[in-house]
Amino acid sequence: MWANKRAGPPAVGPQKRLVIKGLRAIPALPANYKTDTLARLRGAIQAIQLSQPTPQGLEELYRDCEGLCLHKFGSDVYAMVQAELVAYTRQRLDEINRLSDTPVGESVLQLTTQFWTGYTQQLDMIKCIFLYLDRTYVLQSANVASLWSMGLGVVRQCLVDTDMKSRLVRLVLGEVAKERDGKPADQTSLLGLVQMFVDLGLYSQFFMPSLIDVTRDYYVKESRRLVGSLVAIQPAEGPRPSTPASAMSVPQYLVHVKLRLDEETQRAALYLSSNSKAPLLSTVLAELVEKHAERLLTTSFDAMVDAHMLADLANLYTLLSSVNQLDVIKRYWAMYVKKVGVRLVQAPDIDVGLVSELLAMKQRLDDIVKSAFQSNSVLAHALRESFEDFINSRRSKPAQLTAKFVDQCMRAGSRSTTDEDIDSLLDRVVVLFRFIHDKDLFEAYYKRDLAKRLLYNKSVSVDTERSMVQKLRMECGPGFTKRLEGMLRDMDFTSDLDGKFTGLDQAQEANGIGFHTSILTQAFWPTYEPMPLAVPRNVELAQEEFVQFYSEKHNGRKLFWQPNLGTCLLKVEFDEGPKELSLTLVQGTVMLLFSERDVLSYEQIQENTGLEDVELMRTLQSLACGKCRVLAKEPKGRDVAGTDVFTFNSAFKSSQTRIKIGQIMLKEAEKESKEVEEHVQLDRMYQVDAAIVRIMKGRKQADHTTLMTELLSRLKFNSTSAEVKERIETLIERDYIKRDDADSSLYHYLA
Amino acid sequence: MKLTITDWRAVAGWKWDVPDDDVCGICRAAFDACCPQCKIPGDDCPLIWGECSHVFHMHCLLKWLGAESSQQQCPMDRRPWVTAS
Numbered sequence: 158m159w160a161n162k163r164a165g166p167p168a169v170g171p172q173k174r175l176v177i178k179g180l181r182a183i184p185a186l187p188a189n190y191k192t193d194t195l196a197r198l199r200g201a202i203q204a205i206q207l208s209q210p211t212p213q214g215l216e217e218l219y220r221d222c223e224g225l226c227l228h229k230f231g232s233d234v235y236a237m238v239q240a241e242l243v244a245y246t247r248q249r250l251d252e253i254n255r256l257s258d259t260p261v262g263e264s265v266l267q268l269t270t271q272f273w274t275g276y277t278q279q280l281d282m283i284k285c286i287f288l289y290l291d292r293t294y295v296l297q298s299a300n301v302a303s304l305w306s307m308g309l310g311v312v313r314q315c316l317v318d319t320d321m322k323s324r325l326v327r328l329v330l331g332e333v334a335k336e337r338d339g340k341p342a343d344q345t346s347l348l349g350l351v352q353m354f355v356d357l358g359l360y361s362q363f364f365m366p367s368l369i370d371v372t373r374d375y376y377v378k379e380s381r382r383l384v385g386s387l388v389a390i391q392p393a394e395g396p397r398p399s400t401p402a403s404a405m406s407v408p409q410y411l412v413h414v415k416l417r418l419d420e421e422t423q424r425a426a427l428y429l430s431s432n433s434k435a436p437l438l439s440t441v442l443a444e445l446v447e448k449h450a451e452r453l454l455t456t457s458f459d460a461m462v463d464a465h466m467l468a469d470l471a472n473l474y475t476l477l478s479s480v481n482q483l484d485v486i487k488r489y490w491a492m493y494v495k496k497v498g499v500r501l502v503q504a505p506d507i508d509v510g511l512v513s514e515l516l517a518m519k520q521r522l523d524d525i526v527k528s529a530f531q532s533n534s535v536l537a538h539a540l541r542e543s544f545e546d547f548i549n550s551r552r553s554k555p556a557q558l559t560a561k562f563v564d565q566c567m568r569a570g571s572r573s574t575t576d577e578d579i580d581s582l583l584d585r586v587v588v589l590f591r592f593i594h595d596k597d598l599f600e601a602y603y604k605r606d607l608a609k610r611l612l613y614n615k616s617v618s619v620d621t622e623r624s625m626v627q628k629l630r631m632e633c634g635p636g637f638t639k640r641l642e643g644m645l646r647d648m649d650f651t652s653d654l655d656g657k658f659t660g661l662d663q664a665q666e667a668n669g670i671g672f673h674t675s676i677l678t679q680a681f682w683p684t685y686e687p688m689p690l691a692v693p694r695n696v697e698l699a700q701e702e703f704v705q706f707y708s709e710k711h712n713g714r715k716l717f718w719q720p721n722l723g724t725c726l727l728k729v730e731f732d733e734g735p736k737e738l739s740l741t742l743v744q745g746t747v748m749l750l751f752s753e754r755d756v757l758s759y760e761q762i763q764e765n766t767g768l769e770d771v772e773l774m775r776t777l778q779s780l781a782c783g784k785c786r787v788l789a790k791e792p793k794g795r796d797v798a799g800t801d802v803f804t805f806n807s808a809f810k811s812s813q814t815r816i817k818i819g820q821i822m823l824k825e826a827e828k829e830s831k832e833v834e835e836h837v838q839l840d841r842m843y844q845v846d847a848a849i850v851r852i853m854k855g856r857k858q859a860d861h862t863t864l865m866t867e868l869l870s871r872l873k874f875n876s877t878s879a880e881v882k883e884r885i886e887t888l889i890e891r892d893y894i895k896r897d898d899a900d901s902s903l904y905h906y907l908a
Numbered sequence: 909m910k911l912t913i914t915d916w917r918a919v920a921g922w923k924w925d926v927p928d929d930d931v932c933g934i935c936r937a938a939f940d941a942c943c944p945q946c947k948i949p950g951d952d953c954p955l956i957w958g959e960c961s962h963v964f965h966m967h968c969l970l971k972w973l974g975a976e977s978s979q980q981q982c983p984m985d986r987r988p989w990v991t992a993s
Contacts, residue, residue, distance in 0.1 A: 636947060719920060
């Protein structure tokens with residue numbers, strides 16, 4: 158119903174008209190509106206700056222500012238605020254700046270800090286009141302900074318204009334220096350001021366360069382003073398002598414440097430801006446460590462290593478490696494290793510002890526690399542290189558001694574008892590062996606010793622022998638150990654074969670005397686000079702039985718008895734009672750002659766055994782002139798002559814029932830090592846020959862220098878050019894190569 | 909007997925049963941040394957005897973017999989090769 162009514166036409170009546178007319182007069186602001194309002198605001202700012210409550214409420218002030226801005230008086234308001242800030246800042250800073258550096262009351266730094274804290278608080282408040290200004294006028298106009306930045310700019314400008322900036326920096330740095338000298342510093346003011354520099358944007362352009370400069374100066378002086386008066390390392394024991402505080406040893410100095418670094422780190426964390434930590438520390442390091450690296454190492458590096466000062470070496474390493482001076486350490490490290498090593502290796506009267514010393518040295522230095530140098534690969538490599546260098550500074554001797562050392566370890570009854578001990582010891586020896594260039598020489602000696610251990614049954618255990626050979630094989634490849642492995646294999650075959658033989662009926666004679674044989678493949682074993690020896694009849698029979706047995710098993714082989722290698726046990730009836738003598742075969746053969754006759758002359762013995770003079774004399778000496786005299790000699794004496802007469806010494810006495818009489822070895826050992834070396838030398842000659850021919854065959858022609866360089870790079874052992882020249886001469890003689898007719902340094906290959 | 913042997917440990921080395929310094933007719937290397945393919949003489953590089961009485965490194969001879977031109981003959985006397993038992 159009412160809907161209809163609404164839709165209906167308006168009530169009938171005279172039409173009314175609404176007319177809008179323009180204002181007659183534009184509403185004017187009160188004449189003093191702007192001035193009054195500005196004055197009110199100015200009063201408020203001044204009240205804030207005096208830390209007094211504002212006469213008007215803050216809301217009211219905000220409205221005032223808003224009003225002014227709405228009436229487009231923004232720029233006036235801005236100018237007024239700026240003027241107020243400038244006036245206030247000028248006045249306060251001038252007051253502070255007028256004070257001397259050491260005022261009676263609060264210091265310039267403290268006052269400045271106070272001013273700054275107050276000022277920022279005030280500025281914050283002012284900013285809030287004039288927020289509308291910031292939001293409108295400042296945003297809409299170009300090149301007008303916000304109130305906050307303007308406020309900071311005012312202070313910055315003021316500081317720059319009045320040169321107070323430099324003064325403040327100087328004072329702050331003075332405070333830092335004070336702290337470095339260990340005096341108390343005003344950390345609160347420092348923190349405040351640094352914060353001020355950061356806020357004002359003065360820190361990185363202005364403050365930091367000065368800070369770094371001053372730091373550098375400070376540490377230049379300090380390091381000059383400390384490094385200049387470095388003293389040698391004092392003995393660790395006993396009270397520290399009262400040296401002046403400035404005189405430090407290198408380790409002390411390093412500790413001091415570390416302390417300084419910690420201090421600077423703390424300082425940076427405490428009141429410097431975080432981005433200054435890195436430049437600060439690098440300045441300290443550069444001045445205290447980098448520039449003096451050489452000096453520090455010259456003064457005490459060797460002594461520190463000698464004294465095994467792990468912690469101090471670790472300090473040295475960390476500091477120097479943090480300034481990239483690793484090369485310097487490396488140089489000194491290598492020098493040290495070589496110096497100590499050469500002293501050991503070049504000593505005139507070195508013996509097997511050398512190897513233990515080298516092992517100890519290696520272990521000590523390894524320990525340093527591991528614990529102090531953080532297993533740095535460069536330094537570890539330098540260690541290895543230097544070892545290789547000095548160990549080869551003397552020819553052949555280290556190789557020989559290392560082989561001998563291994564022999565001592567592997568002999569039954571050696572010092573180290575358990576297998577594990579020996580194993581780890583051998584592992585270390587192998588490391589040493591790795592450095593030695595004369596590996597062929599080592600092999601020759603090792604082979605000789607291994608042969609003795611195996612044949613005389615002196616080895617600690619077969620497993621140890623095998624594991625050592627295995628280690629060498631890992632080191633030098635199967636070619637190197639093939640012979641050694643062959644020797645061990647021969648021993649296996651031998652015991653197998655021996656078992657089969659003694660089980661046979663035909664081995665009657667042999668079993669009667671406990672006859673056993675070791676069969677050696679000649680090619681694996683060291684070559685022994687054949688020795689003529691007429692063995693006792695029953696032994697001869699046993700040997701024949703064995704030969705027959707062997708040739709049935711192995712066609713096409715010939716056996717050579719090697720009487721200089723075997724051993725035997727003899728039961729001998731002395732007056733005191735039966736004794737068992739453990740002898741070499743030669744000694745045994747000589748002794749057995751006395752089973753039928755008591756007295757024999759030298760000539761008779763020689764006739765019956767067929768031994769050569771040298772061997773026979775040696776043997777008789779061991780039986781008649783040694784510790785256990787089972788023969789008596791007439792006339793008495795230390796040496797054996799061709800006219801002597803020997804008698805069975807039935808009165809021989811001993812507390813033991815089994816007696817071992819050693820062969821006299823001394824001369825033998827010397828001769829032996831000479832032999833070994835000659836043998837190796839011969840092998841090397843062939844290798845040189847082969848290498849030369851191979852190179853020349855490839856190149857057809859080469860001049861002397863090229864040939865030498867290539868040759869030396871191919872040969873695995875050290876070779877002098879004189880030796881090589883000699884080989885070239887013989888090759889020319891044998892028509893493998895020839896000299897060029899015109900150019901004598903040029904060689905041609907002859908097909 | 910006042911002296912009796914209770915234990916006698918002899919040592920013997922073996923070589924190929926060929927005249928000293930004799931060389932293999934194929935490779936001309938000594939029998940005591942090994943054939944050119946091998947590095948270490950001994951069991952690994954044995955000799956082989958023919959019924960014709962000629963001896964060679966086994967490796968050398970097998971290589972020779974493997975070649976067609978050999979016609980399975982002994983390289984020394986051209987008789988058919990028969991290995992001695």
